[in-house]
Amino acid sequence: MRAFTTVTATVAPLDRPNVxxxxxxxxxxxxxxxxxxxGQYLFDDWRYLDQxxxxxxxxxxxxxxxxxxxxxxxxxxQVLVSRENFGCGSSREHAVWAxxxxxxxxxxxxxxxxxxxxxxxxNGFLPIILKADEVQKxxxxxxxxxxxxxTVDLPAQQVKLPSGEVFNFEIDEFRKDCLVRGLDxxxxxxxxADSIRAYEAQRKASAPWLFN
Amino acid sequence: MNAKTLxxxxxxxxxxxxxxDGSALIYxxxxxxxxxxxxxxxxxxxINNRKPWRIDANLxxxxxxxxxxxxxxxxxxxxxxxxxxxxxxxxxxxxxTEFRMNDLRQGIVHVIGPEQGATLxxxxxxxxxxxxxxxxxxxxxxxxxxxxxxxxxxxxxxxVLKKSKNMRITVRGNVGPGITAKDIVxxxxxxxxxxxxxxxxxxxxxEAIAALSMEGRMTVCNMAIEGGARAGIVAVDQTTIDxxxxxxxxxxxxxxxxxxxxWKTLHTDAGAKFDREVVIEASGIQPQVTWGTSxxxxxxxxxxxxxxxxxxxxxxxxxxxxALAYMGxxxxxxxxxxxxxxxxxxxxxxxxxxxxxxxxxVVKGKKRxxxxxxxxxxxxxxLVKRQAEAEGLDKIFLDAGFEWREPGxxxxxxxxxxxxEPGERCASTSNRNFEGRQGSGGRTHxxxxxxxxxxxxxxxxxxxxSFQ
Numbered sequence: 001m002r003a004f005t006t007v008t009a010t011v012a013p014l015d016r017p018n019v020x021x022x023x024x025x026x027x028x029x030x031x032x033x034x035x036x037x038x039g040q041y042l043f044d045d046w047r048y049l050d051q052x053x054x055x056x057x058x059x060x061x062x063x064x065x066x067x068x069x070x071x072x073x074x075x076x077x078q079v080l081v082s083r084e085n086f087g088c089g090s091s092r093e094h095a096v097w098a099x100x101x102x103x104x105x106x107x108x109x110x111x112x113x114x115x116x117x118x119x120x121x122x123n124g125f126l127p128i129i130l131k132a133d134e135v136q137k138x139x140x141x142x143x144x145x146x147x148x149x150x151t152v153d154l155p156a157q158q159v160k161l162p163s164g165e166v167f168n169f170e171i172d173e174f175r176k177d178c179l180v181r182g183l184d185x186x187x188x189x190x191x192x193a194d195s196i197r198a199y200e201a202q203r204k205a206s207a208p209w210l211f212n
Numbered sequence: 213m214n215a216k217t218l219x220x221x222x223x224x225x226x227x228x229x230x231x232x233d234g235s236a237l238i239y240x241x242x243x244x245x246x247x248x249x250x251x252x253x254x255x256x257x258x259i260n261n262r263k264p265w266r267i268d269a270n271l272x273x274x275x276x277x278x279x280x281x282x283x284x285x286x287x288x289x290x291x292x293x294x295x296x297x298x299x300x301x302x303x304x305x306x307x308x309t310e311f312r313m314n315d316l317r318q319g320i321v322h323v324i325g326p327e328q329g330a331t332l333x334x335x336x337x338x339x340x341x342x343x344x345x346x347x348x349x350x351x352x353x354x355x356x357x358x359x360x361x362x363x364x365x366x367x368x369x370x371x372v373l374k375k376s377k378n379m380r381i382t383v384r385g386n387v388g389p390g391i392t393a394k395d396i397v398x399x400x401x402x403x404x405x406x407x408x409x410x411x412x413x414x415x416x417x418x419e420a421i422a423a424l425s426m427e428g429r430m431t432v433c434n435m436a437i438e439g440g441a442r443a444g445i446v447a448v449d450q451t452t453i454d455x456x457x458x459x460x461x462x463x464x465x466x467x468x469x470x471x472x473x474x475w476k477t478l479h480t481d482a483g484a485k486f487d488r489e490v491v492i493e494a495s496g497i498q499p500q501v502t503w504g505t506s507x508x509x510x511x512x513x514x515x516x517x518x519x520x521x522x523x524x525x526x527x528x529x530x531x532x533x534x535a536l537a538y539m540g541x542x543x544x545x546x547x548x549x550x551x552x553x554x555x556x557x558x559x560x561x562x563x564x565x566x567x568x569x570x571x572x573x574v575v576k577g578k579k580r581x582x583x584x585x586x587x588x589x590x591x592x593x594x595l596v597k598r599q600a601e602a603e604g605l606d607k608i609f610l611d612a613g614f615e616w617r618e619p620g621x622x623x624x625x626x627x628x629x630x631x632x633e634p635g636e637r638c639a640s641t642s643n644r645n646f647e648g649r650q651g652s653g654g655r656t657h658x659x660x661x662x663x664x665x666x667x668x669x670x671x672x673x674x675x676x677x678s679f680q
Contacts, residue, residue, distance in 0.1 A: 001522060017283040017531055018406060018506050022646040027627045031277065035359075045648045053292050078267045083423055083527055085407040088440070088506075090625075091342040092249065095359035107435060114376075114442045115342055116412055117580045122360035172374065173665050185360075186262070189368045192229055192237055194369055197264070199239055209399035209463030209471050210335065211268070 002124035003182030006160035007105045008009070008151040009078030012068050013142045014043075019082050021116060025098040028053050038094055038103030045071065069102075074144035080107040081138045087116025093123070100125045106152050108159065111137050121175045124182065126154060134159075134167045154180060215481035218379045218447055219413040222353040222478070226336050227670035228370055232316050235374045243365045245272035245308065246321045247299040248627070250296040253363035254302040264306050265369035272303045272310040276322045280617035283313060292628065316609040318392045319593020319619040322560035326430065327593055329459025333448045333475040337399035338365055343560045343643065349429035350456065351448035351478040352571040353413070377487040378441070379412035382478070383420035385494040386587065390677040392570065394427030394562060394641065395437040396420060398500035403492060409441030410511050412488065415480060416446050420494035422650045426455040427566040434561045435643050438507040447479035499676050501547050501644045502658040504535035509645070510658070511547060513675045515631030519543035523620040538647055539655050540635065548673050551658070554638040555580075555587035555614070555668035556650070557661055559624035562641035563592030565599050567661040571603040571641075574665035574679070580673030587614040588630060590622040614668065638669035 009125075029041045032054055040058045047069055049062040063070045080099070086109040087095060096119045105125040120127045130138075141148050141161055151160040154176065159167045160178065178185060204211050216224070228399050229237040243371075257263065261458045264270060277292040287293040296313060303310035311317040317324060322343050325331040328486070337347040337354035347354035361371055381400055398470040401408075414436050419434065429446045436444025446452075453472055455464050463471045498512035509532075511518070518545065520532040536543065557563070568591060580587050589609045591597035597619055600606060623630040624642035632638055633652025641664050642649075645656040659667065666679045 015530075017527055018535065020506075020557055020644075020646045021373075022644070022649050025650055026652070027625050030248050030627065031295050033255075033295055035252045051652045080364075085410070088406055089342065089644060091340055091344075091356035093252075093340075096358070111407060111410065113407070113440060115358060120360035122358065136510065151542055170407075173233065174231070175370075185242070185365050185372060186256075186367050187262070189237060189364065189370060189372060192245070192370075192672060193368075195229045195237070196239070196368065199367075200266075203239070203319070207283075207471070207474065209332070209467040212461065 001122070001182045001184060004124050004126050004154050006151065006153045008149050009105070010045060010074065010076060010147060010149055011079045011081050011138060011142050012074040012077035013139050014068060014080055014082040015085040015139060018085045018088055021087060021092050021095040022089055024087070024095040025092065030094055033099055036101060038098035038171050039103065041069065042098040042102045048175065050150055059192065078103055078105045079152060080098060080104050080110045081142065082107065083135070084109065084111050086112050088113035091115045093119045096120050096123045096125050108135060108138060115165045123181060126152065126179065128152065129210065130159065130167050130169055136162055195201055215483040216352065216557045217480045217484045218415055218445055219353065222334065223576055225334065225463070226353070229452065231435060234420060235372060237370045238336060240335045240338050240365050241269065242330060242424040243270045244321045244325055244339035244344070244495045245270055245362070246339070246341060246441070247274040247295045248276045249359050250302065250362055251295065251298045252359050254306070254405065256477060257366060258362040262367045263402055264308065266365045268308050269369060270308045270323070270366070272308050273301050273321050273324055274313055276621045276625065278313050278620040280437060280620050280630055283618060286330045289629070295486045302412050311367050316417055316594040316598065320563060320598065320621055323563060323592030323596065326350065326426070327595055329456055329462035332454055332456055332462065332477050337587060338371065342437045343434050344440065345444045346430050346434040346443040346560055348433040348436065348542070349426060349441055350452055351475065352443065352444060355443040358637060370540060377411055379409060379414045379488040379490070380418050380442070380486045380574055381490045382418035382491065383492050383494050384418045385420065386423060389421050390499065390662065390678070391497050391664065392660040393424050393431035395497055395500045397432045397449070398502065398507070398510045398658060399497045400492060400499045400554060401435065401439045401507045402500070404439050404490060406506050406508045407434060407440040409439040412441050413443040413445065414441040416444060418494070418627060421446055424497055425566060427453060427564040430564065431561055438643055439455045443545050448475045452503045457643070462618070462659055463625060464588050499663050501659065501663065501673055503539065503541060503547065505538055505645055505647050506535070507643070507645060507658060513547055513673060515543045515547055517543055517547065519547045548675065551583060551637070551672045552667050553583070553585055553636040554632060555584060555664050556623040556638055556640040556662050557588065558590030558592070558622050559642035560592065562661050563590060563596065565596050567641065568600045568605050570633045570663065570666035572608040574662050574676070575669055576613040578612055578669045580668050584668050587668040588617060589614050591619050593619050612669070623650050623652070625649060639664040639673065
């Protein structure tokens, strides 16, 4: 997994609550059996005026000029800011893959749906929880000057604004450690293989029907 | 001994290693696998030269991509076919049991797990699908996972999890005539909101939940995730125990007696503490219809489309305006006057035999309305389909001008050919009314099977309680 330490970048604002995973990456793209290449379809229904599919080249499609990611000022943004309950809906990890493949490294919102939040950490993508008024402040900063860069400092657990203002955020220590060091969680778990086998032996004795 | 919630008991019974920081390595008893979220996980195993930890804990089925029309000749769409073929070859390579597309036992993963007895009380059940919460109806700890966790569960039979908080939603008293499990859960989501359950495991309790069949409890737990809760659970009782016996994966003989003794302990102890309690009066629940693009945007059938100008909160008001624009609805329109173009009866929420019986009883001897261009009935599994046909339900639907299809996820998420065209409006028994969910530009109204069937006959939403 790609490690995450510090990112300084411009911010794309997506000013709506309940941004669901169907909106982040629509169903037709979930037919891909690869883990890469989803960035071009990120927010597909909002980003393009015509319908897309895996076999339609995006270059042939009509971008929606109204959508934030199609505006020059926000090209190159690596941080997304949005509202409550970001990533609600389906468990599709393709949503995180699409954000990450597009070039986003982090998202800032007041709250997230659990599965999306959890999936993010498996992909070197950081979902940051800030208070609603802090999120509002970032929207205002970006609205005033789209070229404003924020710094996300994971080791320090801080988001720094160009004004020098700093917002602290909380993060689970284990998750932070995995992200900062880019650790493979399966490898870590397999270090506990003996504990897993011991659990199974005890469980097989007390509830053998679970092992049919 | 401390009084424990059902969730506490399930969590404690599956701890392989407590990390001491609120997280633990949790053992997974059952892993259900489908074609959409697994190919990259199997690739991960191959890249890292890993094997599944315990093959018999896995059960696989293709459901999202499969056509619901004749499929004896395979899948025409090459991209869908590639994904289903990938599942077939991955299961063959790793020795995982799979019900293939033309197997009678094939169906929606959340229908076949319980149907086969592969979902049992007290288990941890995971699947790369958010509606895995369905299986919580059996007093199992069941939740959706992403593809990285699918790979983790395959490789280690465990997941690293942080314990959620405990919430109990008590539906007190009994619902009125015509009110179904779907109306109960939509009313709950309307009450707590789509993020109300975030961070919690929700136990559904109360007389109205206890009175539900297993099918009804599955409908309620299925939509726990639409209220933000990754897992919903219902305590084990005699209804549960009666349902799970005699199924292919269920225990028998001495093991069954042992199992039942344990299952009977799977309820919240008197005096156990919940972090949040919500109480809803069952008698106040009316037939529910969603009007917007989030399941919390739901109202009783006799209500009117809400007016954003009356909403004080700016973020909410803007969300309502966007939803109404997308849905093509005008504020203050009576819900009963909303005309529909299509009907979808199916999905992991409402495609079980009881759902099909409820819908069939409404359409029996009637005809699909002229303005309804398509009314799809998609059974949840091949076995549900066979049962329905044995009861003559297929004939009732066909006589009424409804289509009777092969099992799968179908127009719940429109990964196969079943979908809404831009601007089309659908009365749907599925679980999500998000923008584009049933097809780009499609407009979804979530309802119960009986309400969907009645809308298909009337051409607009009607109150099932007065529908003749």
